[in-house]
Amino acid sequence: MDILLNVLKNSKINEEITISGSKSESNRLLILQNLFPEITINNLSDSDDSVHMQHALSTDKEIVDIGHAGTAMRFLTSYFAVKENREVVLTGSERMQNRPIEILVNALKDLGADISYEDKVGYPPIRIKGKKIIKDKVAINGNVSSQYISSLLLIASKLEKGLEIELVGKITSIPYIKMTLTLLNQIGIETSFEGNLIKVLPKTTVDKQTVVVESDWSSASYFYSIVASSQIGSSIQLSAYKQESLQGDSCLAEIYKHFGVATSFSDNSITLSKEKVSSKEVLEIDLKNAPDIAQTIAVTCFSENIACNLTGLHTLKIKETDRLEALKEELTNLGASISVTNETLHLEERSSIKENIAIKTYNDHRMAMAFAPLALKVPIKILDAEVVTKSYQKFWKDMQQIGIKVEEL
Known part of the structure; x- marks a missing residue:
């Protein structure tokens, strides 16, 4: 049109x-809600990206197509990596298949995740075989898309030992990292961010609660x-x-x-x-x-x-x-x-x-x-x-x- x-x-x-509610907050909370079902979300974004995210989190199909939704691609990569006994191919639009994902995939593989490329190395579609991740330390460049870092932070509390992320070099998009950490804190997950080191403590359940999206x-x-x-x-x-x-x-x-x-x-x-x-x-x-x-x-x-x-x-x-x-x-x-x-x-x-x-x-x-x-x-x-x-x-x-x-x- x-x-x-x-x-x-x-x-x-x-x-x-x-x-409508913030797409950035909504997509973070949708991941957290699926990890912690005790959470209810109000004023959820009505954006296509959030609709794609909800569909991806609710489907049981092997191929998960998130269209143009870049946030969904990044956050779901980590989410499916820790979903034990679940195997998916995460893909998207033609443009999405030309947007890099390698930095995040490498960080997850350093932690022990099982992720491979279906076509071009470094880009979607990617095959993810969910498994239990034991390692609790990873390093990632601080000047990359903050969504890579937030993706790791969102699953961190569900790892057995939590997660410690070292941000290497200059750190950009700090407000988006802090947004993720604040949402984790709001639902009861302990975190710290000092210098170039972020720590998230493990958490199995959170209190029943309603979160209102700005x-x-x-x-x-x-x-x-x-x-x-x-x-x-x-x-x-x-x-x-x-x-x-x-x-x-x-x-x-x-x-x-x-x-x-x-x-x-x-x-x-x-x-x-x-x-x-x-x-x-x-x-x-x-x-x-x-x-x-x-x-x-x-x-x-x-x-x-x-x-x-x-x-x-x-x-x-x-x-x-x-x-x-x-x-x-x-x-x-x-x-x-x-x-x-x-x-x-x-x-x-x-x-x-x-x-x-x-x-x-x-x-x-x-x-x-x-x-x-x-x-x-x-x-x-x-x-x-x-x-x-x-x-x-x-x-x-x-x-x-x-x-x-x-x-x-």
């Missing part, structure tokens, strides 16, 4: 939106972008959020002050308000701890005509697409002067925004959603717009609620 986005009238925005901050980023491009006095209330968030992307509240957007917290929501014009200073920001909001920030900078230097983006190369190259391609088509490396993005001030440009989405939900707020400036086309369901089922409906016209082509 291709769509045309447009704004019929340029008026102040004043809306309330409810956003709404997704990555999804909130698109509304920050919309408010940044709206009239002074516009506001959007989003629920359900909390000030003491586990999610690294909550740094949005601080970053978007640069764009004149203020964030106020209440008991169960945040209100984003456009209070002043955007700063024209070059935005310099290291996003190593929140790479998922890089696309939104880059498009906001282009929309507001602000030059930026974004760093810490090395993990974007192995996402649903090469997000840095995808941003460069689509922003250039819109009239941007942009350059990227393997881990940085530099955007210069622009002269104008081209209208009615068709944005390719590359099977990447964040490409579709990051570019949508540009509709407040010019008519814009989004190709394969249904890709948003990977993380945000009702995104286009919510866009219509705030005043963006969504027309199927």
Whole structure:
């Protein structure tokens, strides 16, 4: 489905939106719930990724296909490795079969897991023969995708002796590691994270409990972008959020002050308000701890005509697409002067925004959603717009609620 986005009238925005539970928290908790059935989860994400995760955890088939769900691929690799007497082939979409998994597989094999490649070494599909794992120490590079590390942490308490993980070298995406550790602590599992060493103590059962998932901050980023491009006095209330968030992307509240957007917290929501014009200073920001909001920030900078230097983006190369190259391609088509490396993005001030440009989405939900707020400036086309369901089922409906016209082509 291709769509045309447009704004019929340029008026102040004043809306309330409810956003589904965090995909990151939900997928961690779904693994923990299957390891500890005493857990009940409320406000679970309705994203495709979480649906794939639930299906994978409930099926008894040998072939488990998780589509485009990268989080599910990483977390399930460890989960099935410790499911004794269970053998599965874990696979996914064509893109998923070209996303690396070798670092995690090697770490699990170092612990004694039985995992082999069905086709290309280092990539899915992988055959996993679940077994009891006795070893309790492993080393893994600290600058790899935090999902590899979280994958190991989620199963750690179910190992006979627990697990000690040594993070080698520079550590990136620390908020996502801390999110996993905090969720473990919340359900009653003891952990420690000192220097480059993480320890998780063994646990056989936990107390019966209900865990409420906070709404997704990555999804909130698109509304920050919309408010940044709206009239002074516009506001959007989003629920359900909390000030003491586990999610690294909550740094949005601080970053978007640069764009004149203020964030106020209440008991169960945040209100984003456009209070002043955007700063024209070059935005310099290291996003190593929140790479998922890089696309939104880059498009906001282009929309507001602000030059930026974004760093810490090395993990974007192995996402649903090469997000840095995808941003460069689509922003250039819109009239941007942009350059990227393997881990940085530099955007210069622009002269104008081209209208009615068709944005390719590359099977990447964040490409579709990051570019949508540009509709407040010019008519814009989004190709394969249904890709948003990977993380945000009702995104286009919510866009219509705030005043963006969504027309199927």
